[in-house]
Ligand SMILES: [Fe+2]
């Protein structure tokens with residue numbers, strides 16, 4: 001039997017449990033927060049005063065902060081890419097009736113995620129600090145360019161990727177929220193914190209998917225995990241570009257901003273890997289095939305190896321001016 005068929009069988013075996021995962025890790029639509037809960041109500045008489053307050057507070061935030069918030073927003077706005085990618089993953093069968101648990105999960109997860117780009121986009125628009133048209137062009141480019149996260153249609157690799165990324169976004173939204181609060185931007189801080197909370201629930205869910213698969217097919221899962229880490233977990237917005245730019249050009253500049261600001265760093269990458277190794281108990285897995293055992297050893301040694309590399313790593317301190325945000329002399 002090919003490896004492919006084992007994956008499909010495992011996905012089908014777990015599928016009846018997915019409904020339970022949805023109850024555990026997602027929040028019903030009628031109960032969860034919506035973007036308007038955190039934005040001025042445009043039907044209210046106090047709308048303009050509230051917008052005025054947002055614009056006043058926004059003046060306290062520096063250049064790297066805005067760039068990071070813009071790129072985070074665009075990353076969230078590229079949701080169509082993630083949904084279409086995940087729907088194509090083996091075992092997530094949206095055509096096999098509406099009742100396939102995995103495709104239900106992907107739709108419900110997407111529906112929760114959709115609120116992130118929505119609330120951030122509206123906030124950016126009201127803030128008066130960014131060039132919305134340039135942002136919109138980048139978003140359109142990014143969705144049109146798609147991505148290649150190196151997972152293929154493999155559910156194991158895709159779940160490793162999403163587990164990793166959901167925690168990475170939790171970290172970065174949380175830190176942006178803290179910075180906003182420090183600079184007196186209460187509303188923005190609340191938004192970022194609530195988004196970070198969603199990302200954490202999603203992280204816990206995907207990490208559970210992987211753990212469940214690990215119970216059924218440890219060899220395949222460990223090999224998939226190691227393979228993803230060998231390739232490195234790329235950011236979903238790795239193709240980011242500005243108007244007139246070429247694919248991926250803006251990404252490195254943005255990632256330097258996030259490093260400088262300390263919103264998401266090489267150290268965070270290592271910490272996430274350590275957490276995943278711990279939760280999936282990679283250290284204590286026994287009875288693997290020779291190949292999987294090698295992959296397991298690789299994963300256990302990887303954090304230390306990355307630590308040594310990251311200590312030598314340099315990122316640019318030079319500020320780059322993006323079309324999304326005009327320079328105002330504040331870093
Ligand atoms: Fe999100």
Ligand SMILES: [Fe+2]
Pocket residue numbers: 113165166169199202
């Ligand atoms: Fe997410």
